[in-house]
Amino acid sequence: MKITRHLPKDEIKALPPFTGLTLSQITLVQDEAGLQAAVAALQAHDVLGFDTESRPTFHKGQKPTGPHLVQLASADHGWLFPLGEGPMPAPLAALLSRPGLTLAGFDLSSDRAHLKNRFGVTDLNLLDLGNLFQCEDKRLTIGAVQAVAQLFGQYFRKSKKQSTSNWSLRALSEAQQLYAANDAWVAWRVWQALQGT
Template identity: 85%
Template sequence: MKITRHIPREEIKALPLFAGLTLPQITLVRDDAMLAAATARLATEPVLGFDTESRPTFHKGQQPTGPHLVQLATADHAWLFPLGEGPMPPALAALLARRDLTLAGFDLSSDRAHLKNRFGVTDLQLLDIGKLFQCEDKRLTIGAVQAVAQLFGQYFRKSKKVSTSNWSLRALSEAQQLYAANDAWVAYRVWQVLQPAG
């Protein structure tokens, strides 16, 4: 477990920008053929960077209907699986539920709950990377921005505008693709760096 000082937000914003994946390194899964190719490729991995996105709720008492997007990443690529308002494809559900696959991400309790509530997907092997850090102030949690600052000395900039955009669309904008893909990829990179040498 990495014991660390929590870096203040303003200090993080002064760091060099973290260079994430670019569009050629992102696959937006649009049809059954792409789904089959993606799940076959990802089935060879023991660990994947993982995240989900949901269309935001803006009214008090409004229940979330997500997740609307699942993101998975390897060392050099990310795949985006738009779910819209439809069911989860069986091939994706089977991949996520594999007993020998670890899904590494940040603050995954809501992702787990939403996947269970909407799709009945359970028994996921989730690894919450933030818990691999032990902050000096035990009231604070370590998220992706903080972890990147700690490990790489860089600023992982996240757009609030994009984060609250409509994730239920199947045709995601380039900005949405970059945001979503890099959330999963950063989780993989942080997990990778935290592995013991040798």
């Protein structure tokens, strides 16, 4: 476990920017052929960066219906699986629950619950990377922005506009694709960096 000081926001924002995946390194899976190709490419990996996105709720009492997007990433590529309001494709569900596959990400308790509640996907080997850090102040937790600042000395900027955008769309904007894929890729990069500590 890495014991660390929780860096203040202004200190993090003064760091050099973290360079993420570009659009050419992102695959938006939009049809059956794309799904089969993506799953085939991902089968070779034992660890993948992982995240999900859900359409935000804006009204009191409104229940979330996500996740609407699953994001996976390897060393140099990100894959986005839009789910909309439909079922999860069987090949993707089988991949996520494949024995021997670790899905590494941040703050994954809600992801686990939402995947179980909406799709019945339960056999997930999730690694919450925040649990691999321990702050001097035990009340604080480590998320992606903190982890990148501490491990790489860089600022991983997360757009509030994109985080609250409509993730139930099948045709995601370029900005959404970059945001979502890099959330998963940052998790992979952090996992990789922690292997050497």
